[in-house]
Amino acid sequence: MKYDYLIVGAGLYGAVFARQAMDAGKRVLVIDKRGHVAGNVYTEDVEGIHVHRYGAHIFHTNDRRVWDYITRFAEFNRFTNSPVANYKGELYSLPFNMYTFNRMWGVVTPEEAAAKIAGQRLEITGEPRNLEEQAIRLVGRDIYEKLIKGYTEKQWGRDCRELPAFIIKRLPVRLTFDNNYFNALYQGIPMGGYTRMVENLLHGAEVRLGCDYLADKPRWDALAARVVYTGPIDAYFDYRLGALQYRSVRFETELLDIPNFQGNAAVNYTDRETPWTRIIEHKWFEFGRDDRGSDIPVTVISREYSSEWKPGDEPYYPVNDQKNGALYQQYRALAERETNVIFGGRLGEYRYYDMDQVIAAALDRFEAE
Ligand code: UDP
Secondary structure: OOEEEEEEOOOHHHHHHHHHHHHOOOOEEEEEOOOOOOHHHOEEEEOOEEEEOOOOOOEEEOOHHHHHHHOOOOOEOOOOOOOEEEEOOEEEEOOEOHHHHHHHHOOOOHHHHHHHHHHHHOOOOOOOOOHHHHHHHHHOHHHHHHHHHHHHHHHHOOOHHHOOHHHHHHOOEOOOOOOOOOOOOEEEOEOOOHHHHHHHHOOOOEEEEOOOOHHHHHHHHOOEEEEEEOOOHHHHOOOOOOOOOEEEEEEEEEEEOOOOOOOOOEEEEOOOOOOOOEEEEHHHHHOOEOOOOOEOOOEEEEEEEEEEOOOOOOOOEEOOOHHHHHHHHHHHHHHHHOOOEEEOHHHHOOOOOOHHHHHHHHHHHHHHO
16 A cells, blocks of 8 residues: 555644654655645735634643644744633623723722622532533623623523533633633744644645545545544544534634734624624734734734534534533444544544644554554
8 A cells, every 4th residue: 555644634633643654654645625734723824914714723731742842843922812801892801810800890909809709609509510500600690691601602502501511611710910811831823824833744745635535435545554534523424323513613804904903812702792702813913023023014803703513614613512422422432443544633533622632632642553
């Protein structure tokens, strides 16, 4: 056979796996359905701005091994994610911290904030059973109502009482004046864009774009000893047990002839009525400057609309509730029997992975080979 590995999907998982395989002297062929590499971390250049075409990606990790690895392929800037929440024109700092509590309740000291939260969380006794209870337990009802409920229901298209508690555990709560959204030791945006970073990972690999693996699976399978499949696991099995649910996202992207639209990379619209969940102003991921360090006179914004995935859409987020978890386990059992195929990444493993977890998973998986 011509290749040791056929890698289906040129996103982060596929690219890291390909890099490791090549460095170990393996022959790889990477294919992707789309006309570009980098999967959903793809960035494209518009007037000197790296536009995150499939949604904002902010790299963050506590894993030293992952950080040391990925910084071989890109230099990272000092971007720190601190989104602003817009609730009907009131602006709040995220994640939940002293600035947020001051704006919400007029409290000034951490002690006052803690007392306010303690009073409101009493409402929930016992282990939180869903996202609503978890949120109130974490920060109380006021913040839940203004900053969590509407946003979460828009993003997931489900009632907060039907969503798992773990989703909200991603968000830190702090009694300090710290607007850093992530509790991560390392954070930043790859200078030059994610696409270049992935191109660097794939350096030396044979890459074929615009190739649909599932449309002609036997022909592709015949090319390699093993397959790394990073597409949706249910699609691989032709949805034979039924379709897993995903959330999809649609972007309305505009180039505006002004230098500054919202003064921040991300503004979340946390009320229920505004139809988009957030607006991303891409230039602020790189401090408004292009690759040569010049200020960019225009700006690109993307309004993000969340929707239930249907065939033909791009899947973005697995819906990790009980029903889908159980169905995934059945697909997982089928996958175990495909002894020559590795299922990897957010779609292949149906997991709400962050980028650093994807990298770690791909490194571990290749090591296990
Ligand atoms: N969230 C929220 N309000 C916000 C931002 C986030 O309630 O302003 C909740 C929401 O439930 C969301 C979760 O936190 O699903 C995780 O949000 P994050 O922005 O980390 O998710 P991403 O889409 O960036 O992966």
